[in-house]
Amino acid sequence: MPKLAINGGTPVRNTPFPGYNTIGDEEKRAVMEVLDTGVLSKFLGTWHPDFYGGPRVQKLEKEWAEYFGVKHAVTVNSATSGLYAAVGAAGAGPGDEVIVSPYTMAASATAALVYGAIPVFADIDPDIFCLSPQSIRDRISTYTKAIIVVDIFGHPADMDEIMTIAREQNLLVIEDNAQGPGALYKGRYSGTLADMGVFSLNYHKTIHTGEGGVVVTDDDDLAERLQLIRNHAEVVVRGKEVENLVNMVGFNYRMTEIEAAIGSEQLKKLSSLIEGRNERAAYLTKRFSRIPGLTVPTTREGVLHGYYVYPLRFDAAVFGVSRDRFADALLAEGISVGRGYVRPLYLEPMYQKRIAIGKDGFPFSYSGYKGDVSYEPGICPVTEQMHFNELLTGDFCHSGLGFNDLDDIVAAFVKVVENISEL
Numbered sequence: 001m002p003k004l005a006i007n008g009g010t011p012v013r014n015t016p017f018p019g020y021n022t023i024g025d026e027e028k029r030a031v032m033e034v035l036d037t038g039v040l041s042k043f044l045g046t047w048h049p050d051f052y053g054g055p056r057v058q059k060l061e062k063e064w065a066e067y068f069g070v071k072h073a074v075t076v077n078s079a080t081s082g083l084y085a086a087v088g089a090a091g092a093g094p095g096d097e098v099i100v101s102p103y104t105m106a107a108s109a110t111a112a113l114v115y116g117a118i119p120v121f122a123d124i125d126p127d128i129f130c131l132s133p134q135s136i137r138d139r140i141s142t143y144t145k146a147i148i149v150v151d152i153f154g155h156p157a158d159m160d161e162i163m164t165i166a167r168e169q170n171l172l173v174i175e176d177n178a179q180g181p182g183a184l185y186k187g188r189y190s191g192t193l194a195d196m197g198v199f200s201l202n203y204h205k206t207i208h209t210g211e212g213g214v215v216v217t218d219d220d221d222l223a224e225r226l227q228l229i230r231n232h233a234e235v236v237v238r239g240k241e242v243e244n245l246v247n248m249v250g251f252n253y254r255m256t257e258i259e260a261a262i263g264s265e266q267l268k269k270l271s272s273l274i275e276g277r278n279e280r281a282a283y284l285t286k287r288f289s290r291i292p293g294l295t296v297p298t299t300r301e302g303v304l305h306g307y308y309v310y311p312l313r314f315d316a317a318v319f320g321v322s323r324d325r326f327a328d329a330l331l332a333e334g335i336s337v338g339r340g341y342v343r344p345l346y347l348e349p350m351y352q353k354r355i356a357i358g359k360d361g362f363p364f365s366y367s368g369y370k371g372d373v374s375y376e377p378g379i380c381p382v383t384e385q386m387h388f389n390e391l392l393t394g395d396f397c398h399s400g401l402g403f404n405d406l407d408d409i410v411a412a413f414v415k416v417v418e419n420i421s422e423l
């Protein structure tokens with residue numbers, strides 16, 4: 001008689017898990033107030049008081065800057081827009097290289113490409129899955145202009161070391177903190193640890209406004225450049241008397257008053273949501289750490305994890321089955337777990353075929369680019385090992401889940417482990 005559901009046994013869980021919903025009466029009231037004004041966005045793409053947007057946008061920016069302890073917060077309509085604006089503000093362009101992570105949402109690398117700069121992939125740290133400082137060092141060339149670091153899964157990268165490297169080499173650092181709002185690094189908020197930090201307010205993230213994002217910086221000049229790129233820079237620079245025209249090609253990355261009003265309410269919920277994620281993670285970690293062959297998430301000293309994703313490492317040699325076979329068995333038990341995260345980005349067709357902007361392979365083929373970037377399989381062996389063999393990722397920490405739900409997740413893991421000989 002098989003016990004495992006994959007072999008015809010009864011699944012541990014046969015009802016769906018509750019979803020994650022942080023939107024309540026506070027957000028509804030805030031939206032109604034905006035609708036009553038009839039003014040859903042107040043930006044004007046010219047040098048005018050409304051260049052900075054309407055009252056809710058400016059209120060959210062003030063609250064965000066105060067909360068995170070930064071001088072400037074610039075709202076945008078997505079973290080993707082925020083990353084693009086940050087690369088633009090950094091002054092990167094054709095001929096430059098930008099060091100990026102291969103193990104992240106695509107935009108954290110694409111941001112370099114849209115300015116004609118070359119993404120150079122460094123490898124990740126096998127414990128926290130963020131860029132490894134040593135690998136960054138190895139990838140720096142005379143063409144390197146900036147580094148885009150990602151606080152992946154909600155754990156801050158090793159920012160002290162990375163900022164030290166950047167200052168030595170005179171590089172700007174952009175911190176993609178889309179997954180880590182509210183996480184802490186040595187008493188400071190992640191997202192505030194570099195020259196610019198990018199937050200996401202997309203629906204899938206810990207707090208959200210449907211779509212949206214925020215870029216933070218302590219630098220007045222970078223803040224001005226971000227605001228210009230957000231809002232039609234090319235027709236504002238004359239009136240504003242801006243002298244540095246590099247990358248002053250504008251976009252419409254503006255947030256609406258509705259999203260800003262929701263964002264103010266969501267920000268109030270952030271610390272309790274992060275606390276709840278940490279309680280759930282601690283509950284799981286206590287139980288998973290009793291299973292030999294599973295490595296529970298690492299939290300570096302001085303870090304409060306954001307637990308956007310709960311990462312586990314699976315040692316196939318201990319279990320005698322592959323990670324993917326194990327994940328199949330969990331799925332049959334009613335537990336959906338990610339096999340790795342996203343495919344290492346350099347393996348995607350855009351990099352493999354070196355076609356990005358236009359048909360002639362710009363910027364890879366640009367004659368002014370003198371570097372020799374590689375996108376060959378194998379350039380980031382840790383990332384490939386994690387993605388293809390070891391890493392399991394779960395959306396196991398959100399506040400929709402009760403401890404009874406977590407018990408089912410753990411029970412499914414234990415059941416598969418105890419009956420692993422059936423696989």
Ligand SMILES: *Cc1c(COP(=O)(O)O)cnc(C)c1O
Pocket residue numbers: 077078079080081104105107108150176178179199200201202212213
């Ligand atoms: C979600 C995400 C983004 C993009 O956020 P959007 O607001 O959806 O554009 C960028 N980087 C990382 C690491 C993300 O997880």
